[in-house]
Amino acid sequence: QQQVKQSPQSLIVQKGGISIINCAYENTAFDYFPWYQQFPGKGPALLIAIRPDVSEKKEGRFTISFNKSAKQFSLHIMDSQPGDSATYFCAAARWYQLIWGAGTKLIIKP
Amino acid sequence: EAGVAQSPRYKIIEKRQSVAFWCNPISGHATLYWYQQILGQGPKLLIQFQNNGVVDDSQLPKDRFSAERLKGVDSTLKIQPAKLEDSAVYLCASSPQGGNTEAFFGQGTRLTVV
Numbered sequence: 672q673q674q675v676k677q678s679p680q681s682l683i684v685q686k687g688g689i690s691i692i693n694c695a696y697e698n699t700a701f702d703y704f705p706w707y708q709q710f711p712g713k714g715p716a717l718l719i720a721i722r723p724d725v726s727e728k729k730e731g732r733f734t735i736s737f738n739k740s741a742k743q744f745s746l747h748i749m750d751s752q753p754g755d756s757a758t759y760f761c762a763a764a765r766w767y768q769l770i771w772g773a774g775t776k777l778i779i780k781p
Numbered sequence: 782e783a784g785v786a787q788s789p790r791y792k793i794i795e796k797r798q799s800v801a802f803w804c805n806p807i808s809g810h811a812t813l814y815w816y817q818q819i820l821g822q823g824p825k826l827l828i829q830f831q832n833n834g835v836v837d838d839s840q841l842p843k844d845r846f847s848a849e850r851l852k853g854v855d856s857t858l859k860i861q862p863a864k865l866e867d868s869a870v871y872l873c874a875s876s877p878q879g880g881n882t883e884a885f886f887g888q889g890t891r892l893t894v895v
Contacts, residue, residue, distance in 0.1 A: 702881055703880070703881035703882075705883065705884075712888075713888065713889075714785075714872050714874070714886030714887055714888055714889050715824065715872075715884075715886050716885075716886065717883045717884070717885075720883065760823055760824075764879075764880035764881040765880065765881060766879050766880060766881065767812065767829065767831060767836050767837070767879040767880050768837075768880045769814075769826075769880035769881075769884065770880075771823050771824055771826075772823065773822070773823050774822070774823040
Protein backbone atom coordinates (compact mmCIF):
# COMPACT_ATOMS: atom_id res chain seq x y z
CA GLN A 672 0.00 0.00 0.00
CA GLN A 673 3.01 2.23 0.40
CA GLN A 674 4.38 1.71 -3.10
CA VAL A 675 4.47 4.18 -5.94
CA LYS A 676 4.73 2.47 -9.33
CA GLN A 677 6.38 4.46 -12.10
CA SER A 678 6.53 3.74 -15.81
CA PRO A 679 8.20 3.55 -18.21
CA GLN A 680 11.67 2.76 -16.90
CA SER A 681 13.22 4.56 -19.86
CA LEU A 682 11.90 6.79 -22.60
CA ILE A 683 13.33 8.19 -25.82
CA VAL A 684 11.55 11.16 -27.40
CA GLN A 685 12.38 13.28 -30.41
CA LYS A 686 13.12 16.95 -29.86
CA GLY A 687 9.87 18.89 -29.92
CA GLY A 688 7.77 15.89 -28.95
CA ILE A 689 5.74 15.22 -25.82
CA SER A 690 7.25 13.13 -23.03
CA ILE A 691 4.80 11.34 -20.75
CA ILE A 692 5.70 9.53 -17.53
CA ASN A 693 3.08 7.80 -15.42
CA CYS A 694 2.79 6.94 -11.74
CA ALA A 695 0.24 5.05 -9.69
CA TYR A 696 -0.27 4.84 -5.94
CA GLU A 697 -2.52 2.89 -3.59
CA ASN A 698 -2.67 4.79 -0.32
CA THR A 699 -5.48 7.34 -0.53
CA ALA A 700 -4.01 9.18 2.44
CA PHE A 701 -1.23 10.65 0.31
CA ASP A 702 -1.74 14.40 -0.03
CA TYR A 703 1.30 15.67 -1.93
CA PHE A 704 2.64 14.42 -5.27
CA PRO A 705 5.97 15.89 -6.39
CA TRP A 706 8.09 15.19 -9.42
CA TYR A 707 11.86 15.41 -9.07
CA GLN A 708 14.41 15.82 -11.86
CA GLN A 709 17.93 14.47 -11.49
CA PHE A 710 20.90 15.15 -13.73
CA PRO A 711 24.00 12.92 -13.59
CA GLY A 712 26.22 13.78 -10.64
CA LYS A 713 23.58 15.97 -9.01
CA GLY A 714 21.00 15.45 -6.31
CA PRO A 715 17.32 15.40 -7.30
CA ALA A 716 15.58 18.77 -7.53
CA LEU A 717 11.88 19.50 -7.30
CA LEU A 718 10.40 20.10 -10.74
CA ILE A 719 6.70 20.47 -10.05
CA ALA A 720 4.23 19.22 -7.45
CA ILE A 721 0.48 18.89 -7.04
CA ARG A 722 -1.98 18.38 -4.19
CA PRO A 723 -5.09 16.25 -4.70
CA ASP A 724 -7.57 19.11 -4.66
CA VAL A 725 -6.72 19.96 -8.30
CA SER A 726 -6.65 17.77 -11.39
CA GLU A 727 -3.92 19.59 -13.30
CA LYS A 728 -1.02 21.90 -12.66
CA LYS A 729 1.05 23.56 -15.34
CA GLU A 730 4.41 25.30 -15.05
CA GLY A 731 5.89 26.30 -18.36
CA ARG A 732 6.34 23.19 -20.50
CA PHE A 733 5.71 20.85 -17.56
CA THR A 734 2.22 19.67 -16.60
CA ILE A 735 1.04 17.26 -13.92
CA SER A 736 -2.25 15.53 -14.59
CA PHE A 737 -3.86 14.02 -11.50
CA ASN A 738 -6.68 11.45 -11.47
CA LYS A 739 -7.78 10.96 -7.87
CA SER A 740 -10.34 8.25 -8.58
CA ALA A 741 -7.85 6.17 -10.55
CA LYS A 742 -5.04 6.94 -8.08
CA GLN A 743 -2.77 7.91 -10.93
CA PHE A 744 -0.77 10.96 -11.87
CA SER A 745 1.45 11.77 -14.80
CA LEU A 746 4.07 14.24 -15.95
CA HIS A 747 3.82 15.71 -19.43
CA ILE A 748 6.75 17.58 -20.92
CA MET A 749 5.68 19.58 -23.96
CA ASP A 750 8.10 20.57 -26.73
CA SER A 751 10.76 18.31 -25.17
CA GLN A 752 14.31 19.63 -25.46
CA PRO A 753 17.71 17.90 -25.24
CA GLY A 754 18.27 19.76 -21.96
CA ASP A 755 15.33 17.84 -20.49
CA SER A 756 17.35 14.62 -20.74
CA ALA A 757 17.53 13.45 -17.13
CA THR A 758 16.05 10.92 -14.73
CA TYR A 759 12.60 11.79 -13.41
CA PHE A 760 11.18 10.50 -10.14
CA CYS A 761 7.59 10.74 -9.01
CA ALA A 762 6.79 10.57 -5.33
CA ALA A 763 3.82 10.54 -3.00
CA ALA A 764 3.76 11.96 0.49
CA ARG A 765 1.69 12.33 3.60
CA TRP A 766 2.80 13.92 6.83
CA TYR A 767 6.36 12.71 7.35
CA GLN A 768 6.41 10.03 4.65
CA LEU A 769 7.82 10.54 1.17
CA ILE A 770 7.59 7.44 -1.04
CA TRP A 771 9.58 7.42 -4.28
CA GLY A 772 8.94 5.83 -7.65
CA ALA A 773 11.77 3.89 -9.29
CA GLY A 774 12.57 6.60 -11.82
CA THR A 775 12.38 7.12 -15.58
CA LYS A 776 15.46 7.83 -17.64
CA LEU A 777 14.41 10.28 -20.34
CA ILE A 778 16.52 10.87 -23.44
CA ILE A 779 15.55 13.60 -25.88
CA LYS A 780 17.04 13.04 -29.33
CA PRO A 781 18.01 16.16 -31.28
CA GLU B 782 19.33 31.01 0.87
CA ALA B 783 22.18 28.51 1.24
CA GLY B 784 21.45 24.99 0.08
CA VAL B 785 22.10 21.65 1.74
CA ALA B 786 25.81 21.19 2.27
CA GLN B 787 27.47 17.80 2.24
CA SER B 788 31.03 16.67 2.65
CA PRO B 789 33.12 15.08 1.44
CA ARG B 790 32.09 14.95 -2.25
CA TYR B 791 34.05 11.79 -2.92
CA LYS B 792 35.51 9.05 -0.74
CA ILE B 793 37.39 5.87 -1.57
CA ILE B 794 37.96 3.36 1.21
CA GLU B 795 38.88 -0.28 1.54
CA LYS B 796 36.30 -2.79 2.71
CA ARG B 797 36.08 -3.17 6.48
CA GLN B 798 37.21 0.43 6.98
CA SER B 799 34.95 3.06 8.49
CA VAL B 800 33.70 6.28 6.91
CA ALA B 801 31.61 9.26 7.98
CA PHE B 802 29.57 11.74 6.00
CA TRP B 803 28.45 15.14 7.14
CA CYS B 804 25.35 17.15 6.25
CA ASN B 805 24.30 20.69 7.06
CA PRO B 806 20.64 21.20 6.13
CA ILE B 807 18.93 24.43 5.16
CA SER B 808 18.48 26.63 8.19
CA GLY B 809 15.12 26.14 9.88
CA HIS B 810 14.29 22.86 8.17
CA ALA B 811 12.86 20.40 10.67
CA THR B 812 13.13 17.27 8.53
CA LEU B 813 16.42 15.73 7.46
CA TYR B 814 16.82 12.66 5.25
CA TRP B 815 19.72 10.40 4.39
CA TYR B 816 19.32 8.46 1.16
CA GLN B 817 21.47 5.85 -0.52
CA GLN B 818 21.41 5.91 -4.31
CA ILE B 819 23.04 3.09 -6.22
CA LEU B 820 23.88 3.87 -9.83
CA GLY B 821 20.80 3.58 -12.05
CA GLN B 822 18.37 3.29 -9.15
CA GLY B 823 16.13 5.65 -7.24
CA PRO B 824 17.00 7.04 -3.82
CA LYS B 825 16.52 4.60 -0.97
CA LEU B 826 15.66 6.18 2.37
CA LEU B 827 18.11 5.17 5.09
CA ILE B 828 16.93 7.39 7.93
CA GLN B 829 14.65 10.37 8.46
CA PHE B 830 14.89 12.82 11.34
CA GLN B 831 12.22 15.22 12.52
CA ASN B 832 14.19 17.82 14.48
CA ASN B 833 16.57 15.57 16.44
CA GLY B 834 14.26 12.57 16.69
CA VAL B 835 14.22 9.59 14.34
CA VAL B 836 10.89 9.03 12.56
CA ASP B 837 11.95 6.27 10.15
CA ASP B 838 15.07 4.12 10.13
CA SER B 839 13.43 0.92 8.96
CA GLN B 840 15.83 0.48 6.02
CA LEU B 841 19.02 1.43 7.85
CA PRO B 842 21.39 -1.57 8.24
CA LYS B 843 21.86 -0.93 11.92
CA ASP B 844 24.63 -3.49 12.33
CA ARG B 845 26.95 -1.24 10.30
CA PHE B 846 25.25 2.11 9.73
CA SER B 847 24.56 4.77 12.33
CA ALA B 848 23.36 8.35 12.13
CA GLU B 849 22.79 11.22 14.46
CA ARG B 850 21.45 14.72 14.20
CA LEU B 851 23.11 17.04 16.62
CA LYS B 852 20.78 19.55 18.30
CA GLY B 853 18.33 19.12 15.45
CA VAL B 854 20.68 20.75 12.93
CA ASP B 855 23.78 19.05 11.42
CA SER B 856 23.85 15.33 10.86
CA THR B 857 26.47 12.63 10.40
CA LEU B 858 26.07 9.21 8.82
CA LYS B 859 28.66 6.56 9.62
CA ILE B 860 29.42 3.19 8.10
CA GLN B 861 31.53 0.77 10.11
CA PRO B 862 32.72 -1.59 8.71
CA ALA B 863 32.10 -0.85 5.03
CA LYS B 864 31.25 -3.55 2.51
CA LEU B 865 31.70 -3.53 -1.26
CA GLU B 866 27.93 -3.23 -1.72
CA ASP B 867 27.93 0.07 0.17
CA SER B 868 29.43 1.74 -2.91
CA ALA B 869 26.82 4.36 -3.80
CA VAL B 870 26.02 8.04 -3.62
CA TYR B 871 24.81 9.14 -0.21
CA LEU B 872 22.37 12.02 -0.46
CA CYS B 873 21.28 14.29 2.33
CA ALA B 874 18.06 16.27 1.97
CA SER B 875 16.04 18.57 4.17
CA SER B 876 12.50 19.90 4.09
CA PRO B 877 10.67 22.50 6.14
CA GLN B 878 8.28 20.06 7.78
CA GLY B 879 7.81 16.44 6.83
CA GLY B 880 7.36 14.51 3.60
CA ASN B 881 4.63 16.67 2.12
CA THR B 882 6.83 19.72 1.74
CA GLU B 883 9.56 20.24 -0.81
CA ALA B 884 12.76 18.33 -0.11
CA PHE B 885 16.03 20.04 -1.03
CA PHE B 886 18.98 17.81 -1.80
CA GLY B 887 22.68 18.24 -1.41
CA GLN B 888 25.18 17.25 -4.09
CA GLY B 889 25.80 13.91 -2.43
CA THR B 890 28.90 11.96 -1.42
CA ARG B 891 30.10 9.34 -3.86
CA LEU B 892 31.50 6.42 -1.87
CA THR B 893 33.60 3.75 -3.50
CA VAL B 894 34.51 0.71 -1.43
CA VAL B 895 37.38 -1.35 -2.88
